[in-house]
Amino acid sequence: MRETGRRIFMAGGGTGGHLYPGLAVAEAIRRLQPEAAIAFSCTRRPIDRKVLAGCGFPVTPIDARPFRTAPWTWPILAVSLVHSGNQARRRFREFCPDVVLGLGGYGSYVPVRVGQKYGAATAVLNPDIVPGRANRRLARWSDRIFCQFEETVRLFGEGARLTGCPVRPSLLACTRDEGRQAFGLDAARRTLLVTGASLGARTVNRAVVAMLRRHGLPEGWQVLHLTGDGEYEEVSASYREFSVPAVVRPYAEKMGLACAVADLAVARAGASTIAELLAAAVPAVFMPYPFHRDQHQMRQARAVEAAGAAVVVEDRPDDPGTWGRLADTVMALMTDGGRLEGMRESARAAGRPEAAEGVARQVLELADGVTRRRHAKIESETAAARRDVDTAARAPYTRLGDADG
Structure with missing residues (x-):
């Protein structure tokens, strides 16, 4: 029996930055409409299982693969599109979604397209300033595109919303x-948070370690360094080579605890990282990922820098001076309490902590529209069936053989 609430399906994955916003929207929908049914699909990458483990919503992994421009990858991509399409269709026949919300990344493409063909409303979360391949393709057919930057709204035009x-x-x-207790930090010290987001960032880790090895920390500061799983052993071993008050962890299950204790952050400039730091009013030094062709992290970081909430240090992996530039910036901020406080106020003003509820309300509005259309179609078909019955009842009775006479 179908639940009385709306049915929302969320599709995406590949990084925590794609999934965490979806979880935020799912939780907001559950608060606004407790009877709503919510389900996820994701890729088969380990980070997806890690992020969605214990989320409380049904999760279906699909055999999605990223889009590649190299022709030799196209046959494999074609096979994965067929497999993931069949998986999405089977899931939708069971779940019957009113709305399919794409969370970005290659894991969102097939479920959103299948949802469109099944008559569901569709929407896309696009927190990056430059849309990725999947979102660019999906936006043309989507009812709504939820954006973090005004530049992106202008790019998409009709249907885009600044949320x-x-x-x-x-x-x-x-x-x-709570943050200090969770990580075992010194309550008498300020905290420098270092994070490369859910997957870690090798060049950020190495630049920070080089900075601390050479300069140490100003008096009254400590480090909380979230390395990423693959970097933990190497980075933690490096910290043992010099004397700096630090806590090194591979990952934070509750990023809110890390943000709550942070007085300054060194981080990549992914969309979710930016949103979380701004919402928590944490000043930041951004080292944008340098290898994206569209340089979207750099453009995002510059936008936050223009708002007064961050400083940008270019990550040049082949330049040994990168850590020196980072040191100059970080040390200057850690010894200037007035500037840090000003950046904190700018972050607070630029943050949108209410974004999840705003997106959730619009998703439920789309679901209501789908329900009204389906009811209208059922009523129209029922009325047509009644007319056919009435017409048959009024037709004169003809005995077999009368027509021959």
């Missing part, structure tokens, strides 16, 4: 004391 990037309420519910 901000959704962040989870738990991110903002954590207190400073």
